[in-house]
Amino acid sequence: MDWTRLSKLSAKEIRKLQETKLRTLLAEQIPLSRYYRALFERERIDPRNVRTIEDFRKLPFTSKKDLLPTDENPERSLEFILRPEPKLLREHWPRMRLLGLLARGRAGAIARLEREYRPMFATFTTGRSAASIPFLYSKRDVEVLQAAAARLLSVHGLTREDRLVNLFPYAPHLAFWATALGGLETGSFVLGTGGGRVMGSAATVRLIQKFKASGLVGVPGFVYHCLRRGKEAGAAFSQVRTVILGAEKLPDALRRRIRETLAEMGAKDVAVIGTYGFTEARMAWGECRGGEGGGYHLYPDLAFLEIVDPETGEPRGPGEDGEIVFTPLEGRATTVMRYRTGDLSKGGIVEEPCPSCGRTVPRLSSAIGRKSNVADLRLVKVKGTLVSLDAVAAVLGSFKEVEEWQVELRRANGDPYGLDELVVYAALGNGTPPEAFAARLREAMREACEVAPNRVEVLPLPELLERLGMETEMKEKRFVDLRPKE
Ligand SMILES: [Zn+2]
Numbered sequence: 001m002d003w004t005r006l007s008k009l010s011a012k013e014i015r016k017l018q019e020t021k022l023r024t025l026l027a028e029q030i031p032l033s034r035y036y037r038a039l040f041e042r043e044r045i046d047p048r049n050v051r052t053i054e055d056f057r058k059l060p061f062t063s064k065k066d067l068l069p070t071d072e073n074p075e076r077s078l079e080f081i082l083r084p085e086p087k088l089l090r091e092h093w094p095r096m097r098l099l100g101l102l103a104r105g106r107a108g109a110i111a112r113l114e115r116e117y118r119p120m121f122a123t124f125t126t127g128r129s130a131a132s133i134p135f136l137y138s139k140r141d142v143e144v145l146q147a148a149a150a151r152l153l154s155v156h157g158l159t160r161e162d163r164l165v166n167l168f169p170y171a172p173h174l175a176f177w178a179t180a181l182g183g184l185e186t187g188s189f190v191l192g193t194g195g196g197r198v199m200g201s202a203a204t205v206r207l208i209q210k211f212k213a214s215g216l217v218g219v220p221g222f223v224y225h226c227l228r229r230g231k232e233a234g235a236a237f238s239q240v241r242t243v244i245l246g247a248e249k250l251p252d253a254l255r256r257r258i259r260e261t262l263a264e265m266g267a268k269d270v271a272v273i274g275t276y277g278f279t280e281a282r283m284a285w286g287e288c289r290g291g292e293g294g295g296y297h298l299y300p301d302l303a304f305l306e307i308v309d310p311e312t313g314e315p316r317g318p319g320e321d322g323e324i325v326f327t328p329l330e331g332r333a334t335t336v337m338r339y340r341t342g343d344l345s346k347g348g349i350v351e352e353p354c355p356s357c358g359r360t361v362p363r364l365s366s367a368i369g370r371k372s373n374v375a376d377l378r379l380v381k382v383k384g385t386l387v388s389l390d391a392v393a394a395v396l397g398s399f400k401e402v403e404e405w406q407v408e409l410r411r412a413n414g415d416p417y418g419l420d421e422l423v424v425y426a427a428l429g430n431g432t433p434p435e436a437f438a439a440r441l442r443e444a445m446r447e448a449c450e451v452a453p454n455r456v457e458v459l460p461l462p463e464l465l466e467r468l469g470m471e472t473e474m475k476e477k478r479f480v481d482l483r484p485k486e
Contacts, residue, residue, distance in 0.1 A: 001017075003150075003154065003299075006301055007359040007360060007361055008360055009300075010360065012361060014351075014360070014361070014362070017055065017300065018304055018329070021051065021304075021330075021450070022050065022327070022329070023051065024049050025327070025329060026047035028094075028097070029332070030047060030199050030337060030447050031091070031092045032084055032085075032088055032092070032117075033079070033335060036080075036102075037082055039060065044317065045059065045060075051276070051357055056327075056338075057315045060338065061313060061325065061338045061340050062339045063339070063342075064125075064340075067080065069131055073308055077135075077334060081333055081334055082116050082333065084116070084333075098166065108306050114276070115139045115331055116138055116140045117138050117333065118139070119137065119333045120137065120142070121137040122136045122172060123172050123173055123174045123177060123282070124172050126173060126475075127280075128280070133279075134334070135333075136333040136334045137332075137333050141194070142181070144283070144331075145177070145178060145283055145365060146181040146182065147185060148283035148284070148302055148483050149182025149284070149300075150186045150265065151299060151385045152178070152187055152284060155297045155357075155359075156271070156288070156289055157271065157289030158242060159188075161213055161214075162188050162214045162215050162242070163189040163212060163213050163214055163215070164188060164215040164216070164217055165190075165193060165208050165211065165213040166180060166183075166190055166191065166192040166193065166215060166217050167214070167217060167219070167226065168192075168219065168247065169195030169198070169217030169475070170198050171474060173279070174281075174284065175219075175247040175277070176192065178283070179192070179217050180192055186256060190212060191207065194261050195218070195219075195474070196222055196225070196473075200471050201226045204226050205230040205235050208230065208235070208237065208486075209230075209237070212240050214240060214241050214242065215239065215242040215243070215244065216242075217243075219246070219247045219475070220248055220249075220255075221468075221470075222470065223243060223245060224280040225404075225465070227258060228261065228403070231261055231265055238267050238268075239421075239481055240262055240265075240267040240270060242289070243270060244275060245258075245272065245274055245445070246277065249368075249390065249393075251390075251393055251397045253398055255274075257265065258272050259272050262395070271427050273287050273289065274287050274366060275287075275296070278341060280326065281326050282328070283299070283303065283328075285299070288354060288356050290357070290483055291355070291356030291357060294356055294363070294374050295354070295363030295366055296363060296366065297357075297361050297363055298349070298361050298362045298364055300362060301330070302330050302363065303326060305325070305349060306324075306325045306327075306349075306372050307325070307348040308340075309322055309323070310322060316348060317348075318351055319348050319349065320348045321344070321345060322338060322344070322345060323344055323365070325338055325340055325341065326338075326339045328340065343369070344368065344369045345365050345367065345368055346367035347365030347366075347367055348364065350363050369390060382409060382420050382423075383419065383420045385450050385451050387449050387450070387451050388449065391448055392407055392449055392479075394448070395441070395444050396426070398403065399441065400429075400438075401429045401437065402426050402427070402429075403427040403428060403429055403461055403464075404427045405426045405464070406464065406467050406468055406478060406479075406480065407423070407425075407453075407480070408422075408424075408481075409480070409481045409482065410482040412454075420483065421454040422451060422452075422454055424441065424455070425459050425464055426441075426457070426459070427460065427463075428458055434456075434458040437458070438458075441456055442456070
């Protein structure tokens with residue numbers, strides 16, 4: 001549906017649209033998946049009985065562990081691919097749809113099914129689990145991603161006149177491709193640098209100037225790194241008006257710092273906007289311009305998002321906290337249904353029109369954290385205390401004099417059975433006395449995280465950037481856990 005029209009629908013119209021789409025998904029698409037056919041048979045679910053959103057919200061969840069390879073089935077994620085076998089189509093598609101498919105003869109039908117279902121592109125999950133899972137796209141899925149990415153750019157208030165530099169690492173990951181494809185769809189100029197490992201920050205700074213980029217898109221840490229390099233080099237970035245950040249959590253302190261650095265470089269009133277997306281969704285959402293922190297604007301015709309109790313899985317109401325659950329409404333190829341993201345939303349999904357732009361599409365609160373799972377790296381046990389790495393990052397980000405930092409977890413004296421040690425490496429702005437800083441940091445961390453660093457080591461900025469792998473790694477190494485795996 002046309003995005004402008006969709007952005008004005010009432011909550012009631014949106015609900016009706018989503019119910020219709022969910023019914024079609026369950027009746028005509030989900031049965032083409034081997035995984036869901038088996039699941040529905042096992043659980044005795046007849047998808048034709050699902051009529052309303054409430055019915056849909058009683059269906060079983062899917063989670064990452066359902067996709068992970070097992071010894072018997074090393075390519076389990078392939079079971080989630082929709083395969084339009086003639087027998088299944090005859091069984092599940094309405095007569096009219098089958099006749100429509102055959103209207104241009106057998107060859108025409110095959111061409112249409114290929115375009116709709118045949119996998120021709122993939123992005124991978126980056127997760128910390130050893131197995132990264134490919135999510136496949138058909139030609140049609142790529143077009144959906146393209147349309148969603150174009151909407152993202154329009155929500156951000158970008159126009160065809162904008163020139164974007166895409167700083168996301170060149171890889172089969174959603175962020176890079178969503179940005180590249182979004183530009184192809186809108187016709188905006190988008191130049192992909194491939195990120196730090198491909199091009200490095202010095203060349204990136206030159207390109208931003210050469211092409212007079214008005215928008216920068218990338219991972220928060222690396223975008224900030226390039227701005228700092230640009231500032232040091234005396235680059236003029238006054239034409240930058242939008243910074244779009246994704247793929248990682250955007251701490252408030254970093255958002256502020258990016259805006260301040262750009263202001264020092266002559267760029268005033270810059271919108272620093274966050275996005276939310278994940279491989280399994282094969283799309284991403286963004287905050288609107290002027291509505292920083294005001295929630296990600298959803299595409300209700302392309303995906304159904306819900307919030308559930310992270311413990312019981314019970315549905316949560318509008319505006320309530322809970323885990324984000326995802327169902328694509330137009331997905332083909334690798335399709336998951338009621339997928340538990342493990343992401344926790346504070347403030348959930350609201351239906352009121354956006355106070356900044358007036359769009360009526362539902363908004364997912366900007367405050368998203370990871371589920372409190374001990375196995376997750378965001379929450380680690382240090383010296384017997386559970387420590388949230390997000391909280392550690394927030395403390396370090398709150399120190400204005402800290403240019404860059406890295407946290408290392410290790411065992412004392414390298415002894416595998418020794419005590420845990422938490423070491424903070426920091427590069428400080430000019431003139432900060434290291435001892436005084438270390439004392440204040442210890443105090444602040446003890447207060448906010450219940451654990452103080454064993455050692456605070458102040459390093460020159462280039463050395464710290466090297467440690468982080470800012471120019472050499474796909475992803476900066478902000479937290480390093482050197483302790484032996486248990
Ligand atoms: Zn808005």
